[in-house]
Amino acid sequence: MILPPLLLGRVQFTVCLGFLAFFMALALALSWLLLFFKLKARASGNAGWTAAYRFWVRIFALAFVLTLAAAVPVLVQVGTIWSGLMDRIGNVAGPLLGFAVLSVFALKSCFLGVMLFGQRRVPEAVHTLSVFMVALGQLVAVFWVLALVSWMQTPDGAVAVDGRYQVFDWMAVLINPSLKLTLGINVLLAALTVAFMIMGITAWQALRRPLDDGERLGFRVALVVACLAIVALAPAGLKAANMIAHYQPAKAAAAAGFWNEGDSPDLLLFGWPDAESGSNLGSVAIPGAAERWLGRNVNGKLLALENYSGMQPPVALTFWSLRVMVYMCALMFVAAWATLLRLRTRGLDPALLSRGWLRALSALTFSGGLVLLSGWVLTLAGLQPYVVNGAVTQTEVLSAATGRGLMYGTLGYVLLYGLLLWAFVSMLFHAARYGVVPIRKFARAAA
Template identity: 70%
Template sequence: MSIPPLFLGRLQFIGSLAFLALFMALALALSWLLLYFKLRARTSGDAGWTLAYRFWVRIFALAFILALASGVPALLQLGTVWSGLMDRIGNVAGPLLGFAVLSVFALKSCFLGVMLFGQRRVSETVHTLSVLMVALGHLATAFWVLALVSWTQTPDGAVAVDARFQIYDWTKVVFNPALGWTVGATVLGALLAAAFLVMGITAWQALRRPLDDGERLGFRAALGLACIAVVLMAPVAAGMGKLIAHYQPAKAAAALAYWHEGDPPDLVLLGWPDAQSATNRGAWTLTGAAARWLGRNVNGHFLALENYANMQPPVALTFWSLRLVAILGILMACAAWATVLKLRRRAFDPSFLSRRWLRALSLMTFSGAALVVFGWIFTAVGLQPYAVNGAVTQSEVLGTASTRALFYGTLGYVVVYGLLSTAFVRMLFHAARYGVVPVRKVAASAS
């Protein structure tokens, strides 16, 4: 086979990372949304919140299982496809991944059984506490994973000694410059994925039958969450853009398709970056609008792609993954706030939406999920050719697996991830169609 092993390794790892990120995001956001449903049920006394909880806890369980399962291939690839990486960054990655695994077992797994199966067997206080602990466990797990991911983007607190990173300040390692923005973007993306999932499924249900109280309340909560998340995403995206310009100027130049030093810093809205001619074909631009998002050298000149010779990330994929994130974000912002305007005098009841609007929302069911996937593709692809920004290249740590083994491994992952994703979607719509079967509370044993 003539396919370069490095390309196959990258493809395999980015696919696994995107799949893991998607279901981690759904599980994280749904855990906190379920906690909100529980608290609202306790404070308002409205049984509709309990109905909303009982439906979406099943979807959360599916997302949790897939997130847990997809973490295994990603870890395996670190030891096989990128066998040299842990030798270089093991002192950093080992403890952070260890804390992530510990969070799974200490905070999530210990309470997950009570959350999923104990609602009718324990008191409401104990069950609500279990939901809280599972949500905190998801947040803790995500924090440690994101600490490692953000450290690879902006490595700090460690220095390479004999080609192996040694820690000199754990505070700087964990709270590296990219951590805050990475956590903010990840959490907001997860909330958007869950919010539009709830809204889209509810819209799909409304097209087929009258909604019950739980579905209406779930939609209202998701709509509010979506409106808040899209507003907060704008400053977080701006902060992330400035961070990338400062610490990853090659990634910034690729994202903006800025080829030549000395060219005006025009923002390319849409177009096709052509690496062979180092030009943008059919470009729509805003004059001078890219100045704040580009890196600068010591002389204050904008850093262009030509400054990085063979160390450029894949320009077209970096460029378009960011554009897709932006387009999806704009569409979701318009959909969420337009829905608020339509329902503001109808108690935000989706039953009052037109069938055309309900179809539009149902088509956007997985728009937030797509935003999460493209966001992680942008993060991973823009880091290339590095595994640790500015310090370790991917070609240095690529393992010795043959092209044939990498090809069949990648093909196997594509098939498995496709089957799992299809199963998730089918089970989601099966639950949406038939609802939740009521279960009687277990009676106390007669004394």
């Protein structure tokens, strides 16, 4: 059975972009955390900070390489699956993607070698500067990518002339209505992803052997980052919901499961949106609580899914991707703050936690990544059937690729990315079990 090419194209692109987003977030948050470790090591002279840096810089290197590798299929698919896209938005997307690539090579790659291999070959100040430049380059590259993604969600600063977008205000393109929230939320999710990964790995280590100073210090930093990021994410998420209601009311209606104008705008906690019946099956809801997060027409009436007949996003996928984000964030909030309160008078030492508590933290190692991926699914699925909100549909830019070719390509990418994820996780736990290879001190030649 061959699925429709449009569906296969959506699945393949979502899989590849999700893989890229996960490792891009890891590299972003780890780069700044490594800079913090370096600065603390220089300021305090505590060897534990250096040990924490030496362990997690190996994981950063893996994430960096996988980010570069994952970016290539995404760029290729823009031409092979969405072959008409660059013809429509190339004047906007081309410069932004070009600056992203330039940022990678100018600010990251030029300093990456010094960061990874020059710790004992260059002065400490030079090495610290290289770590900072890599972190800065990572942030700048992510900025250009998210600027393009946010522009496609809320296009501004460009107008379509004969089907092609022409830019009339680059500042409006860059600082489009959703950029600040898109950038802020993705940075917070990246911080959560890395924080819970460090906490989970440290908890896993504590279950098997005594922790060293570097592992304790890494856990303390990760715990504080997790607590701050999860609190900051709540108001950012509420602002994002209001923005979606204003600019993407169809996505808001799908996320709320709001089918008909005459329905009560209930906040659904659980349920299954059924497209055939236009209702939510087995729903548990708070009556009238979703009204503020739904779009309205010029007359002030709430916009329901029935207003977008034939142009609705995939309702069940949009609905549940949002709830996975919310429920996992609630679980992570409880885990982070309960751990902080439990250890607040004991130096935030994870070795003092019970084995059951350590197992729970270990089980949440990749919870931040799950939230991050759910957010990207919500972003991509909720935009459908458009690729540029309200202007360009995916059908218009879909290539002439056959369903069979897309199906084989999708299966190939799923298998490849599954293998790479397995390898990454295996190497992560191998390093956690056995540690890292010591850095050899090179003797200076006698003068």
